[in-house]
Amino acid sequence: QVQLMQSGAEVKKPGASVKVSCKASGYTFTGYYMHWLRQAPGQGLEWMGWINPDSDVTKSAQRFQGRVTMTRDTSISTAYMELTRLRSDDTAMYYCARDRRDYAPGTLASWGQGTLVTVSS
Amino acid sequence: DIQMTQSPSSLSASVGDRVTITCQASQDINTYLSWYQQKPGKAPRLLIYDASNLETGVPSRFSGSGSGTDFTFTISSLQPEDIATYYCQQYENLPFTFGPGTKVDVK
Numbered sequence: 084q085v086q087l088m089q090s091g092a093e094v095k096k097p098g099a100s101v102k103v104s105c106k107a108s109g110y111t112f113t114g115y116y117m118h119w120l121r122q123a124p125g126q127g128l129e130w131m132g133w134i135n136p137d138s139d140v141t142k143s144a145q146r147f148q149g150r151v152t153m154t155r156d157t158s159i160s161t162a163y164m165e166l167t168r169l170r171s172d173d174t175a176m177y178y179c180a181r182d183r184r185d186y187a188p189g190t191l192a193s194w195g196q197g198t199l200v201t202v203s204s
Numbered sequence: 205d206i207q208m209t210q211s212p213s214s215l216s217a218s219v220g221d222r223v224t225i226t227c228q229a230s231q232d233i234n235t236y237l238s239w240y241q242q243k244p245g246k247a248p249r250l251l252i253y254d255a256s257n258l259e260t261g262v263p264s265r266f267s268g269s270g271s272g273t274d275f276t277f278t279i280s281s282l283q284p285e286d287i288a289t290y291y292c293q294q295y296e297n298l299p300f301t302f303g304p305g306t307k308v309d310v311k
Contacts, residue, residue, distance in 0.1 A: 118300075128240075128248065128291055130300040144299035178247055183259075189295025190238050192259065194247035 085109045087179050087195035094201045095169050102165040103198045105179030112160035113137040116188035119153060119164040121175040122197075129175075133188050134162060169202045176200075206230050206294050210303035218311045223279040225306045227270075227292035235271045236296040242305075243288045251290075252277065284310055 090104040105117065119131040132143030134153040141153045152165045162179055176197040183192035207230035217223050227237065235255035240248040250259045252268035255275060265280045279286055287310055292303040 127304050128242075128293070128302040130293075130302070142298055146299075180247075183250065183253060189236060189300060190250060190253040191240070191248070191293075192250050192253075194249070197247055 085181060085193040087181060087193060089177075089179060089195040089198045092199040092201070094203065097170055097202055097204055099169050099202075100165060100167040101169060101200050102163055103177050103179075103200070105162045105164075105195050107160045107162070107181065110181075112155075113157055114185050116182040116185075117153075117155070117162045118180045118182065118188070118191055119151075119162075119177065120180060120191070121177045123172070123175040126175075131164070133182070135188075136162065166200075169200075171202050174200065174202045205299055206233065206297055206301050208292055208294055208301050208303040210290075210292060210306050212306060213304065214307040214309070216309040216311050217282050219282055219284060221282045223282050223286075223308060225277045225290055225292075225308075227275040227277065227303050229273045229275075229294055229296075232272050233294045233296035236294055237268075237270070237275050238293045238295065239266075239268055239277045240291045240293065241286075241288045242291065248291065279308075282308075282310065286310070 086108045088106045113136045118133045134141045136155045155162045179195040180191035181193040182188045183190035209228045237255045239252040242248040256268045289305045289307045
């Protein structure tokens with residue numbers, strides 16, 4: 084079965100960077116897009132971007148461009164999301180989610196357990 | 205960006221009731237719409253994709269319909285385990301965007 088295991092909670096100071104990992108198992112890692120999303124406390128879901136683990140092509144929401152970097156290591160079936168220049172309003176649960184299809188990304192079928200990132204001075 | 209709206213923002217219904225949530229997109233998204241269920245403290249779960257297709261393993265009491273800008277999500281007979289927040293999401297255009305959610309309670 085598809086499993087996505089994310090790294091543990093992080094506490095960062097404003098201006099710092101955070102890198103969250105997402106280790107995939109139970110399927111061919113390079114076969115499906117991987118998305119990153121976040122959810123601020125008590126708020127809704129916000130899509131940040133996706134990476135095609137096969138081609139290493141990425142697309143991110145414009146509001147995160149310049150601050151977010153999505154990478155992958157196919158040798159260990161792991162995707163990464165790094166967010167720089169952290170602000171207090173970046174405090175959120177961050178999720179990785181595997182796409183349902185191996186083409187035309189958009190349906191988020193399998194989710195990691197979430198990584199809580201807290202930004203506080 | 206495509207804006208997604210949902211109504212109602214919350215509802216309370218009895219076990220066995222039919223529950224309907226609507227989702228509207230700010231522009232035509234064809235049928236590129238999914239519905240997710242999120243229980244407190246948990247990651248979201250995909251229920252419906254392509255507006256009306258039931259994800260594998262999801263109970264048949266959940267259904268979706270619509271195309272273009274107007275969509276409907278229905279729970280045919282509400283169960284206690286359906287207490288959750290439900291989100292619609294469009295994937296016609298980047299960035300993918302979500303509705304604000306509908307919180308469903310059982311009376």
